[in-house]
Amino acid sequence: MRNPHLSETTAAGGASDVDVEWDRGNDQWWDWYMSLADGPAPDGPLVEPAAHDPGAPPDDDAVLTELAEPYPITDAQIAHFRTESFVKLPGVLTPGTLARLRARLREMLDDAVDPAVGFQSLEMMWLDDALVRAAVLSPRIGGISAALLGAEQVRLYHDNALSKESGAGRTPWHFDAHHFPLDSPDVLTAWIPLQPTPQEMGPLAFARGAGTWKVVADVDFDKHGTSYDKGVSEAFRLSGVTVEDxxxxxGEVSFHSAHCFHTAGANRTTVPRMVLATTYFADGVRVVPAPTMISGDWRKFIPGAQPGAVVASDRNPVVA
Ligand SMILES: O=C(O)CCC(=O)C(=O)O
Structure with a gap:
């Protein structure tokens, strides 16, 4: 059956045919992508998460000072990222700074997004807002990213506000190398939850192992339905791949490489699961020869970059 989120052009061909450019917006891209997740939206009553008091909100100066401070990353944490393809780091940001960012992202989403949408998204907020810019281009997050990638310098690909509203369903299994039109493994995403995120809120979950993506390399993508998500789950189960969920x-933040397979559960709580996700790449990375519809409206993030060219537009500043 044809996926209702696709145009005539992107729906054409076989179910795994993705060699055309996405021709709608990035919010419509997310609507489409989330529709590929197996499993119904949760029914049953939503649960109230444990109370959380982030304390008095820090002022702008305190937030900027915190974001400028390098994170004391250890060799063991870097080794974990390289062998597992992700790492979760404690205490990257304070609850007060996260609460400030949460309030700002909520305002920006509420101005831009249809409230009926279950998985709300917005990108390129850093261009419009000083607080978001300070976080997205921060030496703290950028410095961790450079250390994990072993890169001298990293550049921004894009920022993302991701709000999984109460009752919204799973995020399908995927890896970002399939999405980003960046021709390199030296790409990662910082997934910064803006509230404590218990299991029933749908935290990001990671398949362990740097080579795990190869286990599912032969599962056919399905742009219309849920068979890819199901196929990846089944292949992981059969191969004994374990999942950190x-x-x-x-204050805990995860960093996953573009080759890390990840998913997220439904949000079964009364509180939206809000996240700032920021993607960085090692300086010098090029655009893939032929981006596909799975890259969404990528020209918005790297304007002017042609396939094969080094990505270094003014939308891709050096962060650390
Ligand atoms: O937040 C989610 O559910 C998915 C996010 C994701 O896939 C990512 O940031 O790479």
């Missing part, structure tokens, strides 16, 4: 404490 634990809660995120306040």
């Amino acid at each position: 634990g809660a995120f404490a306040a």
Whole structure:
């Protein structure tokens, strides 16, 4: 059956045919992509998460000072990222700074997004808002990213506000190398939850192992339905791949490489699961020869970049 989120052009061909450019917006891209997740939206009553008090909100100066401070990343944490393809780091940001960012992203989403949408998204907020810019281009997050990638310098690909509203369903299994039109493994995403994120809120969950993506390399993508998500789950189960799907404490941030397979559960709580996700790449990375519809409206993030060219537009500043 044809996926209702696709145009005539992107729906054409076989179910795994993706060699055309996406021809709608990035919010419509997310609507489409989330429709590929197996499993119904949760029914049953939503649960109230444990109360969380982030304390008095820090002022702008305190937030900027925190974001400028390098994170004391250890060799063991870097080794974990390289062998597992992701790492979860405690205490990257304070609850107060996260609460400030949460309030700002909520305002920006509420101005831009249809409230009926279950998985709300917005990109390129850093161009319009000083607080978001300070976080997205921060030496703290950028410095961790450079250390994990072993890169001298990293550049921004894009920022993302992701709000999984109460009752919204799963995020399908995927890896970002399939999405980003960046021709390199030296790409990662910082997933910054803006509240404590217990399991029933749908924290990001990661398949362990740097080479795990190869286990599912032969599963056919399905642009119309849920068979790819089901196929990846089944292949992982048969191969004994284990999944880290634990809660995120306040201030905990994950970093996953573009080759890390990840998913997220439904949000069965009364509170939207809000996240700032920021993607960085090692300086010098090029655009893939032929971006596909799975890259969404990528020209918005790297304007003017042609296939094969080094990505270094003014939308891709050096962050650290
Ligand atoms: O937040 C989610 O549910 C998915 C996010 C994601 O896939 C990512 O940031 O790479």
